[in-house]
Amino acid sequence: MTVRMGFVIITSRCIDCDACMVACRSENDVPLGHTRNWVKSSGVQGQFPRVSEMFQPGNCMHCDNPPCVSVCPTGASQKRSDGIVIVEDKKCIGCKYCLTACPYDARFSNSETGKADKCTLCLHRLEQGLEPACVQTCLGKSRQAGDLNDPSSVVSRLIAQYPTRILLKEVGTGPNIYYIDEAVPDIPDGK
Amino acid sequence: MELTWGLMIVIYLFTAGLSAGAMITSNLAFLYGGQEFERVSRWGAYLSPFPISLGLGLLVLDLGSPFNFYQLFLTLELSSPMSYGSWIILFFTLLSFGYLYLWLPQAYQKVGQTLQLERWKKRLAMLMPFLSIAVASYTGLLLNAAVRPIWDAPLLPILFLISALSTGVAAVIMISNLSPWKRARHKELHVLTKADAGLIILECLIILIMIVMGRSSSASESMAFSSLLVGNYVWVFWLLIVGLGLIIPLFMELMELKGKIPVKWVWPVTISSSFLVLFGGFFVRYVITYAGQTNSWF
Ligand code: SF4
Ligand code: SF4
Numbered sequence: 001m002t003v004r005m006g007f008v009i010i011t012s013r014c015i016d017c018d019a020c021m022v023a024c025r026s027e028n029d030v031p032l033g034h035t036r037n038w039v040k041s042s043g044v045q046g047q048f049p050r051v052s053e054m055f056q057p058g059n060c061m062h063c064d065n066p067p068c069v070s071v072c073p074t075g076a077s078q079k080r081s082d083g084i085v086i087v088e089d090k091k092c093i094g095c096k097y098c099l100t101a102c103p104y105d106a107r108f109s110n111s112e113t114g115k116a117d118k119c120t121l122c123l124h125r126l127e128q129g130l131e132p133a134c135v136q137t138c139l140g141k142s143r144q145a146g147d148l149n150d151p152s153s154v155v156s157r158l159i160a161q162y163p164t165r166i167l168l169k170e171v172g173t174g175p176n177i178y179y180i181d182e183a184v185p186d187i188p189d190g191k
Numbered sequence: 192m193e194l195t196w197g198l199m200i201v202i203y204l205f206t207a208g209l210s211a212g213a214m215i216t217s218n219l220a221f222l223y224g225g226q227e228f229e230r231v232s233r234w235g236a237y238l239s240p241f242p243i244s245l246g247l248g249l250l251v252l253d254l255g256s257p258f259n260f261y262q263l264f265l266t267l268e269l270s271s272p273m274s275y276g277s278w279i280i281l282f283f284t285l286l287s288f289g290y291l292y293l294w295l296p297q298a299y300q301k302v303g304q305t306l307q308l309e310r311w312k313k314r315l316a317m318l319m320p321f322l323s324i325a326v327a328s329y330t331g332l333l334l335n336a337a338v339r340p341i342w343d344a345p346l347l348p349i350l351f352l353i354s355a356l357s358t359g360v361a362a363v364i365m366i367s368n369l370s371p372w373k374r375a376r377h378k379e380l381h382v383l384t385k386a387d388a389g390l391i392i393l394e395c396l397i398i399l400i401m402i403v404m405g406r407s408s409s410a411s412e413s414m415a416f417s418s419l420l421v422g423n424y425v426w427v428f429w430l431l432i433v434g435l436g437l438i439i440p441l442f443m444e445l446m447e448l449k450g451k452i453p454v455k456w457v458w459p460v461t462i463s464s465s466f467l468v469l470f471g472g473f474f475v476r477y478v479i480t481y482a483g484q485t486n487s488w489f
Contacts, residue, residue: 071336073274074262093262094255097273099195101337103488109195114255168488170409171338 003082004149005121006062006176008158012183013142014039014055020134020143027133034108036119037134057143060085060106060119064174068098068107083176084121092116103171141187148176154190194484199253204330204476206246208351211323212359214239214287218316231379234367236294240287272336276329283322290315327355334483340415342483344405350397354472357390361468368461387468388444391437415486419478427478436471440464
């Protein structure tokens with residue numbers, strides 16, 4: 001089966017330390033003022049004394065039907081055969097059409113290059129057999145990445161074991177970040 | 192999300208529509224009106240190439256990599272309205288300059304024989320309406336494809352088309368009234384004013400249907416349309432678009448058509464009503480461009 005790269009993010013394990021954001025910025029030289037990944041807070045929920053707050057990390061969802069790719073007028077935005085959505089800088093004219101088309105606001109205009117910028121799933125690290133920087137650095141092991149089509153990958157094992165949800169399903173982009181909200185005591189072994 | 196497409200894009204959407212509308216006005220006046228409509232056809236032809244050229248210039252400046260813009264013309268991506276739209280606009284703009292040349296007074300037509308040029312004028316006048324409709328409505332498809340609340344309204348291309356025609360007609364009325372040379376005759380103006388009034392009524396209907404459809408759609412969509420009716424854009428929508436841009440000029444045009452305006456007032460009323468139509472057309476693009484971005488899915 002073809003490779004389909006994506007993430008599993010376990011919100012119950014995120015403590016909002018923002019290490020993933022720092023790791024991404026230094027790994028990918030992301031200019032200040034914008035970020036390729038983020039941690040969103042649900043705000044305080046419930047009534048005292050039973051209050052809770054959920055943290056939901058995110059980044060480009062490397063969608064199955066990425067609108068950012070279909071609207072790109074030059075072919076700079078592409079979906080690779082392994083599912084990773086990338087921007088080929090050489091072709092990008094900086095029209096920002098893809099920014100408007102992404103329902104997750106996962107893209108920004110890089111003020112240094114003038115090009116559209118976003119998560120590359122750390123393609124350059126994958127090629128060296130390393131995990132994405134945000135995954136490797138994640139303190140709570142909340143972030144996991146891998147091949148969603150390979151049943152022996154960590155991400156597939158987690159999805160098989162726990163209920164998951166995806167964001168803005170009704171928009172039809174087919175996002176490839178699967179969120180698990182339940183407590184996950186042990187991260188399964190796998191590729 | 193933060194505002195990605197700002198005023199430059201609004202101006203571009205407006206000027207592209209204006210040029211397309213002026214072009215069609217000129218083409219149809221020439222094809223169906225002949226000599227009697229010679230003045231408005233001429234002014235439409237003189238006007239059409241310029242707004243869109245200005246808009247295109249701003250558009251290129253707005254790019255993050257302006258010097259890379261030629262990449263647009265190395266490919267044709269059928270899934271991207273911006274890609275096929277760029278090609279359509281390229282042809283439209285080049286041909287609109289050609290069409291302008293064909294309308295120049297004979298003394299300025301240094302190339303070509305008069306008879307041949309006349310034949311070309313007719314041919315272009317038959318082709319340009321199709322290109323103009325494409326230019327005016329593709330801007331709606333452009334926003335449609337980004338699938339955001341408001342932007343994904345299926346009627347958006349039609350709204351932009353009708354608004355483009357209306358602003359085009361209004362601009363031709365205005366210029367052919369302001370100019371001391373080749374000033375439009377009463378009969379020409381009467382027909383154009385009638386057309387514009389019809390277009391405004393149509394535009395009101397389309398806006399109404401869009402709102403009803405949007406409000407009965409998903410929660411995100413409904414919320415986005417509320418931002419026009421009662422939210423952040425309430426003033427722009429009701430005052431600048433509905434009031435000053437549609438109802439008041441429509442009222443003025445209807446009075447003119449009925450001959451209810453005293454003769455000495457006709458000129459200022461004509462100029463102000465056409466100005467208001469342009470003004471409203473601009474804010475239609477503004478409100479859609481902005482409200483589509485300040486609202487997102489939830
Ligand atoms: S999350 Fe946004 S940028 Fe990433 S693939 Fe989906 S639409 Fe494109
Ligand atoms: S900004 Fe670049 S990647 Fe995005 S749509 Fe425009 S050309 Fe394509």
